[in-house]
Amino acid sequence: MGIVVMEAIGNVPGWGEKWPAPAKLNLMLRITGRRADGYHLLQTVFQMLDLCDWLTFHPAADGRVSLAMPIPGVAEAEDLTVRAANLLKSHTGCEAGVIIEVEKNLPMGGGLGGGSSDAATTLVVLNHLWGLNLSKQELMALGLQLGADVPVFVFGHSAWAEGVGEDLRAIEIPESWVVIIKPDCHVNTGEIFRSDGLTRNSESITMSDFLAGEDRNDCTQEVCRVYRPVKDAIDALSVYSNARLTGTGACVFAQFSEKELALSACQSLKDDWSVFLARGLNTSPLYGKLEKV
Numbered sequence: 084m085g086i087v088v089m090e091a092i093g094n095v096p097g098w099g100e101k102w103p104a105p106a107k108l109n110l111m112l113r114i115t116g117r118r119a120d121g122y123h124l125l126q127t128v129f130q131m132l133d134l135c136d137w138l139t140f141h142p143a144a145d146g147r148v149s150l151a152m153p154i155p156g157v158a159e160a161e162d163l164t165v166r167a168a169n170l171l172k173s174h175t176g177c178e179a180g181v182i183i184e185v186e187k188n189l190p191m192g193g194g195l196g197g198g199s200s201d202a203a204t205t206l207v208v209l210n211h212l213w214g215l216n217l218s219k220q221e222l223m224a225l226g227l228q229l230g231a232d233v234p235v236f237v238f239g240h241s242a243w244a245e246g247v248g249e250d251l252r253a254i255e256i257p258e259s260w261v262v263i264i265k266p267d268c269h270v271n272t273g274e275i276f277r278s279d280g281l282t283r284n285s286e287s288i289t290m291s292d293f294l295a296g297e298d299r300n301d302c303t304q305e306v307c308r309v310y311r312p313v314k315d316a317i318d319a320l321s322v323y324s325n326a327r328l329t330g331t332g333a334c335v336f337a338q339f340s341e342k343e344l345a346l347s348a349c350q351s352l353k354d355d356w357s358v359f360l361a362r363g364l365n366t367s368p369l370y371g372k373l374e375k376v
């Protein structure tokens with residue numbers, strides 16, 4: 084890519100600005116079967132949250148993808164933002180480079196999808212900054228190569244999901260307040276999906292069934308059996324509202340229609356637990372920002 088084109092890319096609005104990578108919750112999760120490759124077929128409801136990591140992108144003239152500061156415990160080449168940027172480059176032949184700054188607020192491996200969301204924000208924002216013009220569908224397909232939860236963050240809306248999470252239908256969910264507890268443990272998703280005790284034959288349900296209260300997460304029993312802090316967190320939060328596991332955990336959450344009730348639960352829990360107060364959203368703040376630049 085020549086100097087002129089590099090300069091043109093550098094002038095695109097959005098470089099050096101903070102872009103949100105929101106968290107998600109799985110409001111329910113049913114395992115309805117297993118594919119030949121071992122991956123599990125799910126029915127799940129994703130809701131976006133206003134709790135975010137923040138990503139900033141700086142142009143790099145040398146054509147390389149790098150991190151301003153690697154996240155402790157994650158090798159730079161393995162970071163999902165770096166993998167997403169390199170995937171975009173190899174898919175499109177784009178020769179531009181980027182330095183990515185990640186402000187990490189979302190707990191890692193907590194079932195809030197932070198790494199997947201970071202990857203999705205990287206795909207969507209670099210598609211814009213590098214002028215690649217890939218469609219949302221193309222970006223979702225690229226995202227699926229990075230992880231089962233990446234497509235929903237590119238999709239950018241609360242969704243009813245099937246398959247391994249890639250077959251998505253936009254839905255509107257009441258934008259309630261959410262209290263989240265992050266128990267002091269790290270759940271290994273692969274280990275939970277490999278375990279003998281996991282329920283794998285749930286009947287499929289409809290959206291109406293979910294709205295009528297069918298909100299079970301099929302991973303809960305197995306995760307609580309292996310990770311005692313998750314069970315304790317569900318018990319602690321259940322005092323205030325219906326407490327459930329998100330994804331394969333470790334985070335557990337409860338929804339509240341009134342902010343005051345959610346705040347009061349947070350106040351009571353915060354001395355014993357790591358707690359977050361968040362707002363459930365139907366649309367991702369990522370697209371709100373994209374529309375503004």
Ligand SMILES: C[C@@](CO)(OP(=O)(O)O)[C@H](O)COP(=O)(O)OP(=O)(O)OC[C@H]1O[C@@H](n2ccc(N)nc2=O)[C@H](O)[C@@H]1O
Nearest residue numbers: 121122123194230231232247248272273276329330331332
């Ligand atoms: C089940 C969910 C619900 O949101 O859990 P959370 O990760 O959010 O807790 C996700 O779809 C998880 O997606 P993600 O965290 O990207 O999982 P991956 O890295 O793709 O998979 C980790 C491992 O879990 C197993 N796996 C994952 C997803 C799936 N539908 N079936 C599986 O069997 C596979 O063995 C895989 O190697």
Ligand SMILES: Nc1ncnc2c1ncn2[C@@H]1O[C@H](COP(=O)(O)OP(=O)(O)O)[C@@H](O)[C@H]1O
Nearest residue numbers: 161162163191192193194195196197198199201
């Ligand atoms: N940018 C990133 N942010 C968080 N985790 C990352 C990132 N890049 C790679 N990872 C890896 O992905 C794993 C899953 O992270 P995350 O998406 O936050 O959890 P979960 O899938 O449970 O919601 C982490 O434990 C970490 O090893």
